[in-house]
Amino acid sequence: MRIDNLQYANWSEKIFRQMREGGLDAVHVTIAYHENFRETVLNFERWNRWFEQYPELIMAGYEASDVDKAKETGRTAIFFGFQNPSPIEDDIGLVEIVHRLGARFMQLTYNNQSLLATGCYEAEDTGLTRMGKQVVKEMNRVGLVVDMSHSADRSTIEAADFSERPIAITHANPHAWAPALRNKKDDVIRAVVENGGMMGFSLYPHHLKDKSNCTLEGFCTMIAQTAEKFGAEHLGIGSDLCQDQPDSVVEWMRVGRWTKEIDYGEGSAAAPGFPNMPEWFRDNRDFGNLENGLRNVGFNDDEIAGIMGCNWYRFYQNNFCAASAL
Amino acid sequence: MRIDNLQYANWSEKIFRQMREGGLDAVHVTIAYHENFRETVLNFERWNRWFEQYPELIMAGYEASDVDKAKETGRTAIFFGFQNPSPIEDDIGLVEIVHRLGARFMQLTYNNQSLLATGCYEAEDTGLTRMGKQVVKEMNRVGLVVDMSHSADRSTIEAADFSERPIAITHANPHAWAPALRNKKDDVIRAVVENGGMMGFSLYPHHLKDKSNCTLEGFCTMIAQTAEKFGAEHLGIGSDLCQDQPDSVVEWMRVGRWTKEIDYGEGSAAAPGFPNMPEWFRDNRDFGNLENGLRNVGFNDDEIAGIMGCNWYRFYQNNFCAASAL
Incomplete structure (x- = not known):
């Protein structure tokens, strides 16, 4: 089972076919940055x-x-998420409304202060x-997962502790490494993993050691070190793949409508x-x-299966339903 | 099984309890007249x-x-509907979006011309x-039922013929009677029943012979005559109960935001x-x-069960799912 727990591509039939080639059973896709x-x-x-046009490639994922x-059925299940709470x-x-429509992850902040918490x-x-x-509390009730990938430290720790259900960092890497x-x-x-949460490793070059030149071995060694510290069962992939997006999109992600000045973010x-993506991770294929990289740094079959998808799958099982259904 | 296929009350715990007293297993409730x-x-x-406050009395109905x-579980399932297409x-x-949120009936018009058809x-x-x-076509695809209760004749006949799935008149009575x-x-x-559709009889006094003074026997005799003409299996109840609503609400229903002048509608x-409601139909109890009235005019047990709920139930079975699931 393979799950990528974060992508924001410029979606097309080509990319959906590449998801199939890469054996992705599920992808969590971002559908809002600053959208109301x-x-x-x-x-x-x-x-x-x-979903209507490509029923043989993709399907809506709710649970x-x-x-x-x-x-x-040989398809990829698509789960939705927001990188900002602007949709509510x-x-x-609106928390229950967006959950009903299919949202399963929501970041409490995207870099900046939001109505809910502080950005990084x-x-x-x-x-x-x-x-x-x-x-x-309401996200806990309905089964919408708190995602703190772009949040500041104290906000993230408070969210992990305050939340009655596990939270996630869907796409980031350890600061000590990069x-x-x-x-x-x-x-x-x-704080996140001790409360049962998950961390998804990002392949976005700005989050990698040596950025676009990061090696597969270096990336997988970092995962091995993180597994030693926190346990491999809490780890997965959240590639942050932004395939085929024009640069205007990264500007929208960074600037939204909140400033008239340019903000380069991590650029x-x-x-x-x-x-540019690292040459060993161009896209879903x-x-x-x-x-292979995980195997080469010494992970066993169970650990590899977990990191490549089963850990996220187990997290989905426990965290997408209403609290009353637990 | 008892189903009332249209109400628009000023909802309260009292009314939800009366639904239970009246043995209502399902009620289709209006949630939009002119709302965007x-x-x-x-x-x-x-x-x-x-639903969160009264989980022992009501629950959301989707299928x-x-x-x-x-x-x-001794509760009443609530199904949603719109009396106007203004929500889309x-x-x-938005057709698929509102269906996902729970809408199961949508009138193409409410008295006036809409973007979709002509009102009565x-x-x-x-x-x-x-x-x-x-x-x-899109409503057919997702399983949102076309309701023509407030539409003009030609529009209704065209909708019944054009629609690939049965349509409904959720709340009205025969013109020949009143x-x-x-x-x-x-x-x-x-045109509606020949295409497999349903007609729900209204208890709203403006639709009754002798209005608030209409007798139970007169009402049930009218149902018997309609059954003879069109078949009892196409008939149900759509009471149009507007319990506990202040008169400002009927003004909103009639006037919305489409006119600055007062329009009295059927008043x-x-x-x-x-x-005032007829004394034999005050509310859900x-x-x-x-x-009893249906029995007294000669309907048999099967026909009574059908009209009181089973006919709508069968209609729900066939018409609330996506066409692809048929």
């Missing part, structure tokens, strides 16, 4: 059209059993807000666009390389 | 709060099997519009508010009276 509720609904609608169904606006009632680029981190606590602002310090990872004025 | 998409979502949200589940605005993609109060009836045909503008002529009823300047 109505704009996010338009993104759900776009996916409905793709873990949909991964099995996809596997049995200031309305806690803010100077001060004040933790969960009043609304943030209410929304985490000191990107977005990568996670050990005490942050520990720079000299390199404002999407970075290269998940086999990852699996 | 975002406003309709707020109405879904209100119902989500009621026919939820009526069985409600019956087994000008966006055909317009001077000219031009039938299904270009968008109307596209939307009916010549309200909203009641249906025989050729309209025939008048002398009697602008909600009319009186469904037993209806059942």
